[in-house]
Amino acid sequence: MAKTVKIVTPLTDEVVSNLKAGDMVSITGYIYTGRDAAHKRLFSLLQKGEKLPLEIRNQIIYYVGPAPAKPGYACGSAGPTTSYRMDPYTPALLDKGLKGMIGKGLRSKEVIESMKKNNAVYFHAVGGAAALIAKSIKKSEVVAYEDLGAEAIHLYYVEDFPVIVVIDSAGNNFYETEPPKYAK
Amino acid sequence: MRKIEAKRIKKKVKELFLRANYHIGEDVLTALKEAREREVSEVGCSVLDMLIENYKIASGEEIAICQDTGLAVLYVELGQEVYIIGGNFREAVNEGVKEAYMEGYLRKSIVDDPVFARKNTGTNTPAIIYTDIVPGDKIKFMVTPKGFGSENMSALAMMKPADGPEGIKNFVVDTIKKAGPNPCPPTIVGVGIGGTADKALVIAKKALFRKIGEHHQNERYAQMEKEILERINNLGIGPAGLGGRTTALAVNIEYTPTHIAGMPVAVNVCCHAARHAEGIL
Numbered sequence: 227m228a229k230t231v232k233i234v235t236p237l238t239d240e241v242v243s244n245l246k247a248g249d250m251v252s253i254t255g256y257i258y259t260g261r262d263a264a265h266k267r268l269f270s271l272l273q274k275g276e277k278l279p280l281e282i283r284n285q286i287i288y289y290v291g292p293a294p295a296k297p298g299y300a301c302g303s304a305g306p307t308t309s310y311r312m313d314p315y316t317p318a319l320l321d322k323g324l325k326g327m328i329g330k331g332l333r334s335k336e337v338i339e340s341m342k343k344n345n346a347v348y349f350h351a352v353g354g355a356a357a358l359i360a361k362s363i364k365k366s367e368v369v370a371y372e373d374l375g376a377e378a379i380h381l382y383y384v385e386d387f388p389v390i391v392v393i394d395s396a397g398n399n400f401y402e403t404e405p406p407k408y409a410k
Numbered sequence: 411m412r413k414i415e416a417k418r419i420k421k422k423v424k425e426l427f428l429r430a431n432y433h434i435g436e437d438v439l440t441a442l443k444e445a446r447e448r449e450v451s452e453v454g455c456s457v458l459d460m461l462i463e464n465y466k467i468a469s470g471e472e473i474a475i476c477q478d479t480g481l482a483v484l485y486v487e488l489g490q491e492v493y494i495i496g497g498n499f500r501e502a503v504n505e506g507v508k509e510a511y512m513e514g515y516l517r518k519s520i521v522d523d524p525v526f527a528r529k530n531t532g533t534n535t536p537a538i539i540y541t542d543i544v545p546g547d548k549i550k551f552m553v554t555p556k557g558f559g560s561e562n563m564s565a566l567a568m569m570k571p572a573d574g575p576e577g578i579k580n581f582v583v584d585t586i587k588k589a590g591p592n593p594c595p596p597t598i599v600g601v602g603i604g605g606t607a608d609k610a611l612v613i614a615k616k617a618l619f620r621k622i623g624e625h626h627q628n629e630r631y632a633q634m635e636k637e638i639l640e641r642i643n644n645l646g647i648g649p650a651g652l653g654g655r656t657t658a659l660a661v662n663i664e665y666t667p668t669h670i671a672g673m674p675v676a677v678n679v680c681c682h683a684a685r686h687a688e689g690i691l
Binding site: 248263290293295299303308310332350355357358360361375376392400401405407408409410 | 450451453454456457460461463464467468471473474475476477478479515516517518519528530532559562590591592594644645646647648650651652653654655681682683
């Protein structure tokens, strides 16, 4: 197994450029969460030219709607949701300086083009490994859209959060390059 | 007549949804471990290791296997000699779902209006309940918290009878190919053939309850299951879609009589977290 690259947030252009599709990565630092409903609100603010309720420059957004935390837990089970639903809203956020996304599944051509233009990276977290992933989330607080419940924007502090680079800033796409190697 | 109190229905439904969300079936665990032995992709192996570890954590700590604790779907066989007292059936089921999700730290994922308001009901209800009236004096519940990463990859084809078994195989394999990494492979693929459009979808989902490794009793359908599974695993999509030999753990077909002019085929996909539970009152 290739060695794991350790990175910290916020991201820099240099760190992003050095990440290649297929790299195992462990993330430490603060990351934001957001999924369908939160993305829709952020996007409509940008369309109206208004200020976002969080500074996304150089940050990572994790596509997740966690389960409620049991007493004594920082966070409930928190695996990735399928990313393509965020595609219509994503290029606008990348234009605002968002550097990383964590999710699972395919992205649109528009998103990949925007990632190349803005030097951003898309990480894959293992879907359905939600209880395991939650172990690396040490702190969680709601920072925007509390009314959305599980869909509210949370700020997580994570330690050694396990992901894999699936689409890098050059547009190399592990979802496309790998399966043919194992096809018969 | 046998009297069954509504509150017992509530209690049973609650227990089944909690069990399904925390504890994966032994058949899934075994299938994943066997797949891990066979898998040749390094990344694929590490994904399978994570999944097996995840199931251990969820079961040991009684926390949700996946944050998407699903839409509550129940297939109920209601004995015609059962007389429900002290409440009504539908409310009792929904109360059971609500209590499981409110008290069991499970995510509430249901919105009331699918198009405009999309306001979360806050209780993970209403559940979807399919009821069959059957002989006897018992109630059998088959419940599944159905996640939507995989549900969104469902497909229906109103095929021509002339399309035959090859047409069916191609359609199912294409559906899984298009889904790629989205439904959290390795998946369980439910296929419903016959009936009407809606009936095909209902039996495709019900097919997901079958234990992994068991095949259809009709040899021709069993053979079709094996062929489709092999073709799906030959796609190379692999665990989490990151490449490998394990794309599906099972293909389960159910069929039902249909009209002379048609051959509906429905595909309902379930992620590796094939959560379901059964119980009898």
